[in-house]
Amino acid sequence: MQARAGAQGAARLKVEGLSLSFGGLKALRDVSFEVEPGSITALIGPNGAGKTSMFNCISGFYKPQAGRIVYDGADVTRTHPPERAKMGFARTFQNIALFRGMTVLDNIKLGRHAYMKTNLLQALAYWGPAAREEMELRAEVEQRIIDFLEINHIRNMPVAALSYGLQKRVELARALAMRPRILLLDEPVAGMNREETEDMARFILDVKEEWGTTILMVEHDMSMVMDISDHVVVLNFGEVISSGLPHEVQADPHVAEAYLGSGDPAALMARLKAEAGAA
Numbered sequence: 001m002q003a004r005a006g007a008q009g010a011a012r013l014k015v016e017g018l019s020l021s022f023g024g025l026k027a028l029r030d031v032s033f034e035v036e037p038g039s040i041t042a043l044i045g046p047n048g049a050g051k052t053s054m055f056n057c058i059s060g061f062y063k064p065q066a067g068r069i070v071y072d073g074a075d076v077t078r079t080h081p082p083e084r085a086k087m088g089f090a091r092t093f094q095n096i097a098l099f100r101g102m103t104v105l106d107n108i109k110l111g112r113h114a115y116m117k118t119n120l121l122q123a124l125a126y127w128g129p130a131a132r133e134e135m136e137l138r139a140e141v142e143q144r145i146i147d148f149l150e151i152n153h154i155r156n157m158p159v160a161a162l163s164y165g166l167q168k169r170v171e172l173a174r175a176l177a178m179r180p181r182i183l184l185l186d187e188p189v190a191g192m193n194r195e196e197t198e199d200m201a202r203f204i205l206d207v208k209e210e211w212g213t214t215i216l217m218v219e220h221d222m223s224m225v226m227d228i229s230d231h232v233v234v235l236n237f238g239e240v241i242s243s244g245l246p247h248e249v250q251a252d253p254h255v256a257e258a259y260l261g262s263g264d265p266a267a268l269m270a271r272l273k274a275e276a277g278a279a
């Protein structure tokens, strides 16, 4: 399949007994879960549950005091973010991290180049045809991503001129340009209206289905999480309190308790759906 050629095979991620403290505060306590290759796994939980801390451990920004992060069988716990990027990790950020004055296309190109040690012009001069082939392949992948995410019409526009929803889409494009084996999405639909949320949910599903990429996302929009996830992990006060299929987690009284302070799953879903509808 043409689109699948952009990805390099889905990765399996295992988090084993991870603990992280900030001084006396335990942000994560003995957290374990697994992200199956080619799945969409959602990490959810109330504010302060430890989701961002977990994400930062997985992408290498935080070093946990205990536990391991195992990527396709290799312990990557102590590796730095650029090394993880080379291994196939790519992420988006809660607050969009794009170069606002630059065009969409240049931002997408930077996603790839940021992690290259060699300056591209030098590479061209010294390696000649091999480097040119790599550049051509990269341009082809970039164009495929632009077509895939339906952003061809804005490719030469500066990011600052785009709507919030489109900026989030460009961030996804930039992450995809790294040809990731695992994509980490930090609140991909936060701040979006309903239509933008539905578009983004469709693109995330398409990335999984057409590229076969493993996806782990942190997200507060419960109806979107329940619609597109294969597996949901729930954190509360730094601990995993539930995990399973979306409908299993939805029916788990521990989850309702954590969000609502009551053990009534039906009341929880009614509230979360109302919140999603109001967004």
Ligand SMILES: Nc1ncnc2c1ncn2[C@@H]1O[C@H](COP(=O)(O)OP(=O)(O)OP(=O)(O)O)[C@@H](O)[C@H]1O
Pocket (backbone or CB within 6 Å): 022, 025, 026, 027, 045, 046, 047, 048, 049, 050, 051, 052, 053, 054
């Ligand atoms: N850099 C930090 N220094 C000190 N404490 C921190 C730091 N980052 C997070 N914490 C604390 O760790 C706990 C977990 O926070 P974290 O941001 O991981 O939760 P979260 O689930 O992502 O929350 P939210 O949904 O509000 O983003 C919180 O009590 C938070 O105050």
